[in-house]
Amino acid sequence: xxxxxxxxxxxxxxxxxxxxxxxxxxxxxxxxxxxxxxxxxxxxxxxxxxxxxxxxxxxxxxxxxxxxxxxxxxxxxxxxxxxxxxxxxxxxxxxxxxxxxxxxxxxxxxxxxxxxxxxxxxxxxxxxxxxxxxxxxxxxxxxxxxxxxxxxxxxxxxxxxxxxxxxxxxxxxxxxxxxxxxxxxxxxxxxxxxxxxxxxxxxxxxxxxxxxxxxxxxxxxxxxxxxxxxxxxxxxxxxxxxxxxxxxxxxxxxxxxxxxxxxxxxxxxxxxxxxxxxxxxxxxxxxxxxxxxxxxxxxxxxxxxxxxxxxxxxxxxxxxxxxxxxxxxxxxxxxxxxxxxxxxxxxxxxxxxxxxxxxxxxxxxxxx
Amino acid sequence: xxxxxxxxxxxxxxxxxxxxxxxxxxxxxxxxxxxxxxxxxxxxxxxxxxxxxxxxxxxxxxxxxxxxxxxxxxxxxxxxxxxxxxxxxxxxxxxxxxxxxxxxxxxxxxxxxxxxxxxxxxxxxxxxxxxxxxxxxxxxxxxxxxxxxxxxxxxxxxxxxxxxxxxxxxxxxxxxxxxxxxxxxxxxxxxxxxxxxxxxxxxxxxxxxxxxxxxxxxxxxxxxxxxxxxxxxxxxxxxxxxxxxxxxxxxxxxxxxxxxxxxxxxxxxxxxxxxxxxxxxxxxxxxxxxxxxxxxxxxxxxxxxxxxxxxxxxxxxxxxxxxxxxxxxxxxxxxxxxxxxxxxxxxxxxxxxxxxxxxxxxxxxxxx
Numbered sequence: 236x237x238x239x240x241x242x243x244x245x246x247x248x249x250x251x252x253x254x255x256x257x258x259x260x261x262x263x264x265x266x267x268x269x270x271x272x273x274x275x276x277x278x279x280x281x282x283x284x285x286x287x288x289x290x291x292x293x294x295x296x297x298x299x300x301x302x303x304x305x306x307x308x309x310x311x312x313x314x315x316x317x318x319x320x321x322x323x324x325x326x327x328x329x330x331x332x333x334x335x336x337x338x339x340x341x342x343x344x345x346x347x348x349x350x351x352x353x354x355x356x357x358x359x360x361x362x363x364x365x366x367x368x369x370x371x372x373x374x375x376x377x378x379x380x381x382x383x384x385x386x387x388x389x390x391x392x393x394x395x396x397x398x399x400x401x402x403x404x405x406x407x408x409x410x411x412x413x414x415x416x417x418x419x420x421x422x423x424x425x426x427x428x429x430x431x432x433x434x435x436x437x438x439x440x441x442x443x444x445x446x447x448x449x450x451x452x453x454x455x456x457x458x459x460x461x462x463x464x465x466x467x468x469x470x471x472x473x474x475x476x477x478x479x480x481x482x483x484x485x486x487x488x489x490x491x492x493x494x495x496x497x498x499x500x501x502x503x504x505x506x507x508x509x510x511x512x513x514x515x516x517x518x519x520x521x522x523x524x525x526x527x528x529x530x531x532x533x534x535x536x537x538x539x540x541x542x543x544x545x546x547x548x549x550x551x552x553x554x555x556x557x558x559x560x561x562x563x564x565x566x567x568x569x570x571x572x573x574x575x576x577x578x579x580x581x582x583x584x585x586x587x588x589x590x591x592x593x594x595x596x597x598x599x600x601x602x603x
Numbered sequence: 604x605x606x607x608x609x610x611x612x613x614x615x616x617x618x619x620x621x622x623x624x625x626x627x628x629x630x631x632x633x634x635x636x637x638x639x640x641x642x643x644x645x646x647x648x649x650x651x652x653x654x655x656x657x658x659x660x661x662x663x664x665x666x667x668x669x670x671x672x673x674x675x676x677x678x679x680x681x682x683x684x685x686x687x688x689x690x691x692x693x694x695x696x697x698x699x700x701x702x703x704x705x706x707x708x709x710x711x712x713x714x715x716x717x718x719x720x721x722x723x724x725x726x727x728x729x730x731x732x733x734x735x736x737x738x739x740x741x742x743x744x745x746x747x748x749x750x751x752x753x754x755x756x757x758x759x760x761x762x763x764x765x766x767x768x769x770x771x772x773x774x775x776x777x778x779x780x781x782x783x784x785x786x787x788x789x790x791x792x793x794x795x796x797x798x799x800x801x802x803x804x805x806x807x808x809x810x811x812x813x814x815x816x817x818x819x820x821x822x823x824x825x826x827x828x829x830x831x832x833x834x835x836x837x838x839x840x841x842x843x844x845x846x847x848x849x850x851x852x853x854x855x856x857x858x859x860x861x862x863x864x865x866x867x868x869x870x871x872x873x874x875x876x877x878x879x880x881x882x883x884x885x886x887x888x889x890x891x892x893x894x895x896x897x898x899x900x901x902x903x904x905x906x907x908x909x910x911x912x913x914x915x916x917x918x919x920x921x922x923x924x925x926x927x928x929x930x931x932x933x934x935x936x937x938x939x940x941x942x943x944x945x946x947x948x949x950x951x952x953x954x955x956x957x958x959x960x961x962x963x964x965x966x967x968x969x970x971x
Contacts, residue, residue, distance in 0.1 A: 285872045314897050318870040479896060502686040504653045505908055518896050526892040528847060529682050532884070532908040538900030540873055 238262045238271060238335070240360030241301075241578060241603075245286040246322045251312040253291055257301040257578055258322075260359070268339035268366040272350065275377035277329025277357035278570065279581070279590050279599040280385050281477070281517055286325050288591035290521065298584045311521070326357030326601070328384045330377035333369075341366040348372070351380040358578065360603050370557060375564055381600060382413065382570040385541065387560040389516070390417040390568075392544045393475050394427055395552070396514070404428025406466070406474030408483050409519065410450070411438035411595045413570045419447050420567045428469030432462070432483075438595065453486075462490040474513045475539065480520030484513035484536055485527055492530035506531015514539035519593055572600040606630045606639060606703070608728030609669075609946060609971075613654045614690045619680040621659055625669035625946055626690075628727070636707035636734040640718065643745035645697030645725035646938065647949070647958050647967040648753050649845070649885055654693050656959035658889065666952045679889070694725030694969070696752045698745035701737075709734040716740070719748040726946065728971050738925060743932055749968060750781065750938040753909065755928040757884070758785040760912045761843050762795055763920070764882070772796025774834070774842030776851050777887065778818070779806035779963045781938045787815050788935045796837030800830070800851075806963065821854075830858040842881045843907065848888030852881035852904055853895055860898035874899015882907035887961055940968040 241257040248254075265271045290311030297304040312319075330351040336342040350369040354362035372380040397405050403426075407418055410431035422429040423446050431442050431450040439450045449465040451458065465471070472491050476484045488511050495509035511530060516539040526536065545553065560568050573596070576586055581601050590599045609625040616622075633639045658679030665672040680687075698719040704710035718737040722730035740748040765773050771794075775786055778799035790797040791814050799810050799818040807818045817833040819826065833839070840863075842855045856879050863877035879898060884907040894904065913921065928936050941964070944954055949969050958967045 282872075315872075317864060317867070318872075321870060323870070323872075485891075496685060499685070502689060502691070504650075504683075504686075504691075505910075508911060516900070521896055523853075523896070524894040526894065526904070528886050528889055528891070532906030533911065535903060535905040536894070537903040537905075540900040542873075543876060543901065 236264055236335075238361050242356050242359030242361075243325045243578065243581075244322045245325050246320070247307065247312060247315055247318055249312075249316070249319045251307045251309055253305050253307050255287060255303045255325075255582060257582070262361045262363060265335050265337040265342065265363055267337045268342045269337045269363050270333045270342050270345050270350070270352075270366050270369060271335040272331040272352050272354065272362050272364050273334050274329050274331040274357060274359055274362055274603050276331070276381035277326050277601045277603070278382045278572070279601060280327060281519060281593050282385065283325055283327055283358075284591060284593065285518075286323050288587060291591075293584070293588050293591055296584070296587075298582070301579055301582060303582050303587065324356030324359070326359065327355060328353045328382065329357035329362070329601070330372060330380040330383070331362070336366070339366060345369055345371060349375070349377060349380070351383040353384050358581065358601050358603070360578075370561060372564070378600065378602075379565055379569075383560055383564060383568065386414040386417055386570065387568040388545065388556060389541050390414055390421055391556050391559065392541060393418060394421055394425055395548070395556075396539070396544065397427065397473055400473065400512070402471070402473040404430070404469035404471035404473075406430040406432065406471045406487050408432045408474065408476045408478055408487070409595060411441055412477070413596075413598055414477075416442070416445060417568055419445055424567065428471055430462070430465040430469055430471045430474075432487075433595075459486060459490055459493075462486070463493045466490055467494045472509060472511050476513055476515050477517030478520050479515045479518040479524060480522035482525045482527075484515060485525055487513055488530045488534050488536075489527070503531075506533060508533055510535070512537070516540065570598070571596070573597040575600045575602050577601070578603050604632055604703075606729050610724050610727030610729075611693045611946065611949075612690045613693050614688070615675065615680060615683055615686055617680075617684070617687045619675045619677055621673050621675045623655060623671045623673075623693075623950060625950070630729045630731060633703050633705040633710065633731055635705045636710045637705045637731050638701045638710050638713050638718070638734050638737065639703035640699040640720055640722065640730050640732050641702050642697050642699040642725060642727055642730055642971050644699070644749035645694050645969045645971070646750045646940070647969060648695060649887060649961050650753065651693055651695055651726075652959060652961065653886075654691050656955060661952070661956050661959055664952070664955075666950070669947055669950060671950050671955065692724030692727070694727065695723060696721045696750065697725035697730070697969070698740060698748040698751070699730070704734070707734060713737055713739065717743070717745060717748070719751040721752050726949065726969050726971070728946075738929060740932075746968065746970075747933055747937075751928055751932060751936065754782045754785055754938065755936040756913065756924060757909050758782055758789055759924050759927065760909060761786060762789055762793055763916070763924075764907070764912065765795065765841055768841065768880075770839070770841040772798070772837035772839035772841075774798040774800065774839045774855050776800045776842070776844045776846055776855070777963060779809055780845070781964075781966055782845075784810070784813060785936055787813055792935065796839055798830070798833040798837055798839045800855075801963075827854060827858055827861075830854070831861045834858055835862045840877060840879050844881055844883050845885030846888050847883045847886040847892060848890035850893045850895075852883060853893055855881055856898045856902050856904075857895070871899075874901060876901055878903070880905070884908065938966070939964075941965040943968045943970050945969070946971050
């Protein structure tokens with residue numbers, strides 16, 4: 236028995252035309268440890284937008300019901316040449332009800348349950364998911380469980396990465412995001428020092444009201460000095476930057492070096508020996524990353540991505556992370572949404588131009 | 604008994620005035636495992652120029668015999684605030700005759716010998732050096748031994764770093780330098796794949812005449828495609844970049860990703876999982892490093908510096924590296940110089956404006 240429903244598909248052509256379209260799709264009967272999930276809620280994360288809005292001219296796109304046709308900037312289209320002409324389903328994660336299951340024991344155990352899942356086509360009426368990767372939600376709603384993978388695992392991954400590399404304090408940029416708020420709660424629970432960088436006073440207030448000790452406003456005149464103060468207080472020489480483009484990471488490295496250099500007893504032309512590291516884990520800005528020659532040679536900038544991180548964990552660690560997310564679904568790992576849209580509504584001009592901005596605290600939830 | 608002689612000193616003031624001056628200095632009697640070396644030859648390396656010419660207006664400097672006064676660009680002067688008003692001796696390495704030694708056994712063993720040393724004030728008539736760090740030159744001249752530390756150890760350090768990190772091929776930018784020629788010989792001896800990046804056809808010819816297999820000319824129209832070809836042929840996903848500013852490292856990462864992406868069977872918005880890494884080990888260009896968002900998230904850019912690398916080696920490894928340099932002083936590790944100058948001549952306008960360009964293959968040797 237197969238099931239039919241609409242799913243969102245993104246197709247980029249070599250000429251730079253991108254079509255986002257709700258496509259009538261036939262979902263096969265799940266086999267083995269697969270389950271078929273009737274999707275009820277899925278967040279629009281920045282990582283989803285890469286296939287939906289990155290580099291696209293949304294102002295002048297052609298918006299039809301269930302189909303948007305737009306032009307993508309040539310260099311962006313060129314950079315994605317590997318997907319030219321190949322339709323890509325969209326939507327990393329979401330939650331819904333398991334309405335069919337393969338023969339496998341794990342799959343059968345989920346039949347009839349509400350689960351969070353990571354199918355890769357979450358903006359859809361149905362999705363085939365791997366039972367291993369599903370999180371049973373118990374009495375929680377699909378909305379409560381929709382964001383239980385990407386952000387929670389990423390935030391936990393930062394702390395795990397810090398511990399692995401011998402750090403007990405970290406910097407986080409764009410820290411008022413759902414992810415940032417989770418990280419703030421995790422760091423408090425785990426006793427990890429956290430320097431939150433935000434852009435607005437109201438975001439300072441928000442994080443402080445949630446118990447944050449160090450929140451630095453990058454719009455303030457004395458930003459770099461205050462950032463250095465917070466680094467001095469916490470010893471944070473490792474940071475995570477979702478912005479990527481511009482000088483966010485550069486500024487953090489410079490502030491780290493300012494603190495390290497002030498603790499040197501002797502001048503060195505090569506800068507301090509304090510190792511300083513920034514992970515870029517997103518591209519909220521597509522502009523090039525700028526690194527000025529102002530912090531010697533003891534520094535590293537590196538990409539950070541969730542799936543390779545998870546791949547580097549042993550099974551016991553992974554299970555521990557999942558259990559922690561499950562237990563804290565409505566507390567530590569709670570998400571909030573600005574707006575709910577259905578599959579048609581997510582393809583309107585108003586909606587797309589709004590969520591494409593990826594403004595902090597304005598996340599959309601798709602409820603097919 | 605003390606010894607008196609002239610040594611070159613660099614003093615930067617808060618107002619951006621930098622003075623390079625030959626200063627009459629009294630050298631104390633060596634104690635313990637110290638030796639006093641009568642300096643005979645010292646190379647002017649890029650790392651020395653940081654204290655001598657970086658950011659300085661050499662065209663309009665005031666040149667007196669043994670004293671040059673110049674203005675340094677404000678942002679460069681600011682970045683070196685830790686040395687404002689503190690005279691810094693100049694000259695990492697050189698060679699000469701040990702004319703006095705401390706009581707220590709190692710020091711006494713060197714008395715009367717010609718040695719290479721790393722005193723930090725090599726542009727001087729005399730220098731106090733640590734016997735542990737001296738390399739006895741036997742029948743070799745001081746000129747042959749003058750560059751036996753910085754370049755040889757750096758080139759060997761690259762190969763050692765590559766091996767540690769599991770690579771058997773590397774990329775080297777500005778590869779026609781003395782250092783690059785050494786690296787070319789070392790990689791041939793060790794069976795390490797090497798992609799040499801140079802800027803001129805004559806440098807291609809030079810390295811090819813020295814047995815290099817892969818030499819790519821960055822001035823060629825098809826530079827990136829040829830670089831990718833060489834990466835494909837060698838599997839070089841680790842590189843060393845002495846330029847630092849601009850897009851040298853970015854171009855290497857992009858070419859690595861081009862090769863890795865061509866070997867993927869399925870499209871990923873996050874790029875390939877092939878880890879790509881560039882080490883920046885110099886700043887021939889002071890402009891910011893530009894990293895474009897064109898190679899996913901599996902990449903790292905990091906500073907590389909000789910002394911921390913050496914500090915990470917155990918004694919046995921260090922001794923092995925030293926022995927290799929000693930045995931190959933006039934072969935694998937031979938250096939060549941464009942010009943010889945004495946201490947006064949190195950402070951003339953013609954000389955300074957020439958060596959400040961750090962042109963490949965135009966190294967100066969100071970013969971006090």
